[in-house]
Amino acid sequence: MKSSLTIMIIDDSILFSEGLEQLLMYNSLVKNVISCHNYEQAAKNLENSIVDIILLDLNFETNEYDGFSIAKLIRERYPKIKIIILTQHAKVDYYETLIEDYNLDGYVDKQLSAKNVFDAIQEVFKGNKYVDKNITKMLLLGKWLKLSKRENEVIELISKGITQKETALELYISPKTVESHLKNLCERFNVKNSVELINTYTNYKKSNRENYEKTTAPFQQRKIE
Helix, strand or coil: CCCEEEEEEEECHHHHHHHHHHHCCCCCCCCEEEEECCCHHHHHHHHHHCEEEECCCEEEECCCHHHHHHHHHHHHCCCCEEEEEEECCCCHHHHHHHHCCCCCCCEEECCCCCHHHHHHHHHHHHCCCCHHHHHHHHHHHHHHHHCCCCHHHHHHHHHHCCCCCHHHHHCCCCHHHHHHHHHHHHHHHHCHHHHHHHHHHHHHHHHCCCCCCCCCCCCCCCCCC
């Protein structure tokens, strides 16, 4: 496929940016790479260049801005530019802000291989959203962590082979309430029935990420004039 993309890297780690720039130039889709180590450089280059995709870090040493404020501003001023978050601080709550609220295009964990970055670029170039496998696992885990006490009690009993009627008796609730909880959980985890829900829950419990702590809120957004 003919090289056609101009990609901008916004990351204050010069060593990381230079290494990523060299890797990107080996990608057949990439025509040009612009490396920026702060917001000021990025803003100037965006005024003078046509950029297709931005690879943006979240953490910057300065107190004047962070990746959230940069992403929001770029999305407002340049809505057609695709933005992929590339960070080593990937968290579930960040996903909700960046992908759902800001409508960004990708979310990639820096700890994964360069192939994941290339995959993200290719998918975003096609018009799709891209979330890497590590973050996808974290999102699923985050959903389980956000269950109410009653939802946890219901799925725990059902997963042990206890019937809905027996679960209702055990928890002193009606069978319809149990059924309602299961229906809501199936919708939340995008599964067709209780069997798939139980399988998902069982896999979650077997996961080596059971001790994952609830994530904190995103960095406080700082205003950029």
